Amino acid sequence: MHKPALLSLATAIPPHCFKQKDVLDAAWDVFGSRFPDYDRFASIFANTGIVKRYGVKPFDWYLAQRGWPERTAAYLEGAESLFVEAASKALRDAALAAADIDTIVTVSSTGIATPSLEARVARRLGFRSDVSRVPVFGLGCAGGVSGLSIASRLAQARPGSNVLMVAVELCSLALRLDELTKANIVATSLFADGAAALVVRAGDGGQTQIEATGEHLWPNTLDVMGWSVDPLGFGVILRRTVPEFVATELKPALTQILARMDLGVADIDKFICHPGGAKVIEAIEGAMSLDQGTLEHERGVIADYGNMSAPTVLFILERTMARGLPQRSLVTALGPGFTASCVSLRHAA
Known part of the structure; x- marks a missing residue:
């Protein structure tokens, strides 16, 4: 059987860079006086190994209480932008145009988009009207590998076809100022935003x-x-x-x-x-x-x-x-x- 090959891989990050030390200072201000024994959990920030990370919104945006409408608007704007950037890079590196893509696998678990992201950016990127769409939700941190797996199997089923997989996650939008739990502190210390895209094809070899x-x-x-x-x-x-x-x-x-x-x-x-x-x-x-x-x-x-x-x-x-x-x-x-x-x-x- 024709083995699928990885033709290209590209990544993208949003514009706002946050230094971990600044996030720690802000977390002290937000949680310190309200979270019992917060000082015991503050060391989590230093133990993550993170120096900096990126978000789709400016730093101060995360310091105000947000609900579903604001989070969803931020998700759609940020995820679409990162999808376009990562996909464009992967297509360029594979020497393909968006119109050459036969199947798109979109992986994202940090926001709700219906129609899904690939449909929202289809016109901007130039996908064909007969492109197959496979949106995938709920895999979380496993989604990048599972998305590559799904893309490879779809490519192997149709040798010669081009499969684009894009994983977009805006974890920063899940920051909660109201949840005084260790899980929320851990999430605040770790989560960031980014995207990756790759192109897979079977049937003509590949390194x-x-x-x-x-x-x-x-x-x-x-x-x-x-x-x-x-x-x-x-x-x-x-x-x-x-x-x-x-x-x-x-x-x-x-x-x-x-x-x-x-x-x-x-x-x-x-x-x-x-x-x-x-x-x-x-x-x-x-x-x-x-x-x-x-x-x-x-x-x-x-x-x-x-x-x-x-x-x-x-x-x-x-x-x-x-x-x-x-x-x-x-x-x-x-x-x-x-x-x-x-x-x-x-x-x-």
């Missing part, structure tokens, strides 16, 4: 082939990560310690996924992982018996951009590709469900 894909859904884990919904917007759910979960559960799940690919852990030359935060990176290295510091690109991206949810791992893949992929890589991410999503890449030097 970086998508060798295999796989997922693992853990039972009884709906409370690990997700959104709650109320009149003001999304509220983050983080009811279990993700680093501890990764330490005990990740390797058995990846081993099962790899076995279904007829591979083992020893066959992987490089793991490319959604980082979550500094403690999650350490937990991944420990779980997979990687030397400390192995996930250097993960640490670099989290420092420079924060946790953008679905696009984050694609920022890491972009950075890894720029420095040279090894023969076989495994791109992995964890997200609501609780789910692990994996894609094996085979690279020809």
Whole structure:
């Protein structure tokens, strides 16, 4: 069968840069006097590994109470802009026009858009009227890898067709001033906005082939990560310690996924992982018996951009590709469900 190949990968960030130290100062002002023992949680900001991150709105916009109408307006404006920028870069790098795209996979879980984002920007970018649209919601941080997996399978089903996948997440819009919970403090310390786009095609070879894909859904884990919904917007759910979960559960799940690919852990030359935060990176290295510091690109991206949810791992893949992929890589991410999503890449030097 024709293996799908990754033709291009591009990323985009919004215009407003926030230094982590400034976010910490603002969080003290907002939460310090209202949150019991807030000083115990303030150290979370320093332990994320983040230096700076980006948002679709100016810093002060986040310091006022917002409801669904304002959050949705900000989502539509910001997500459409990032979609266009990331997709345009990916199309250019693949030497394609928007009219050459046969299928669009849009991944986003941080806002509601109906019609979905690819329809909203179709005229601006120049997609054909017969383009197939596949909007995907609810995968959270796993969405970038799952989106690549979906795009590769759609490309393999129609060799020669061009599939564009765009992951856009505006996590900053979920900031809640009213929720005095540890989960909200963790989200405030981590979340950022960004987008990534890629083009996949099967049938004519390619230097970086998508060798295999796989997922693992853990039972009884709906409370690990997700959104709650109320009149003001999304509220983050983080009811279990993700680093501890990764330490005990990740390797058995990846081993099962790899076995279904007829591979083992020893066959992987490089793991490319959604980082979550500094403690999650350490937990991944420990779980997979990687030397400390192995996930250097993960640490670099989290420092420079924060946790953008679905696009984050694609920022890491972009950075890894720029420095040279090894023969076989495994791109992995964890997200609501609780789910692990994996894609094996085979690279020809």
